[in-house]
Amino acid sequence: MTGATLYAALPSPFHPLRGGELKGAIVAFETWGTLNATRDNAILIVTGMSPSAHAASGPLDRSPGWWEPMIGRGRTLDSDRYFVICVNSLGSCKGSTGPASPHPDDGEPYRLRFPAITIEDIADGAAQVASSLGITRLCAVMGPSMGGMTTLAMALRHPPLCPNIVVMSCAARSGAFAIALRSLQRQIVRADPGWNGGNYQHSMDVASGMGLARKLGVATYRSPQEWRERFGRARLPERDADPFASEFQIESYLDAHARRWAGGFDPASYLYLSRAMDWFDLADYGGSVEAGCQQMAVEQALVIGVASDILFPVEQQEEIAEALAAAGARVDFQSLPSIQGHDAFLVDIPRFAPVISRFLDGL
16 A cells, blocks of 8 residues: 555646647546556546545555545455555646646746646546556546546546446536536635636635635535534524624534635636536537447446435436446446435445445456
C-alpha cells in the first residue's frame, strides 16, 4: 500500500471535447495494494465533484480518506486482493490540472482561461492513469455521484478498459432539478463581490458565495427524513444578537459546513465541474441512453440507488440499469432503503459494502 499522491501526464497538448487545449496537464491519483503480474486485479475509483484522490490512509499518508471504511486489508476493496486506484478529476483543485493551476504561458492561475471541461474529458484523464500503469483491462471501475457519470463515460469511450462497472447514486443525464440547483449554486458563487469576474486572488476571497453554495448543496445531499430525525425543530441554546442569526440546530449544522468549505475548494474548479455534470448526457451518443450503452462493452454492472436520494432519484439509476441490460450486460440493480439520501454512499457503509463485495466476488 502507498496512499501517497502520484501523477500521470496527459498527452500534451490535451484537447478537451469542447475545444481549447492544455499543455503539460497532469492527473493526480493514489493507490493501495499491489498490481499483480498479469495486471488484471486493478479497481479504479473515480470520485464525486469535490473529493481528492485520498480515498483511504496508507503508510505514506496516515490521514483518513473520504472512503476509509471501504479500502484496505480485509475490507470490501481488499488491498491484499486488489490494486485499488483512486483518481482526482481533471479540472479539480486537489492535485490534477484545473483552473487554479498555473498557466504555462505566465505562471498565473488559469481561472477562466481554463478550457471547458466535460465528464468525457475527466474520463479520458482517468483512463490515462490506467494506461500509465500498463493496465489495459480493469477488474472494475466504480464511482459515486459525478464519479458514476465518469464511470459511464469511461465505459463509453474506453470499452476494452471497462468490462465491469459499479455506479452509485448517479445518472446517465442530469434531471431538471439537479440542473436548476447547480445553476443556482454557480450564480451564488458568481454573485459574491470577491469573485470579481473570475479574477479573485485566493479562494477565500469568494468564501461567502462558496459557503452559501455549499449550504444549499448539503441541504440536498441528505434526505428530509434524516433532517427530521437528526434535528427536527431543535433550537440552539444561545444565539447572536442579530435578529436573523441562526436559531435552529439545522442552521448551525449548515453554517459549520459552509465554514469548512469556504477557502478549501477553488471557486472556478467548482463552477467548471458543476457545469460538466449538467452537460453530460448518454443520449448524445446515438439519440438515447440505450444507444449510448450499446457502444460500451460492459459485461457485468452493479447499479446502486438510494430510495431517499432527492438529488439523483432512484429512477435515474433504474434507467441506467435497464439500458445496460438491454445492451447485453448482466446487471444487478439495488435500491437501498437508507434514509441518508445522496450521501449514503459515504456514510451508510453497512448497506453499501456487502452489496459491492458480492458483486466483486462474482467477477
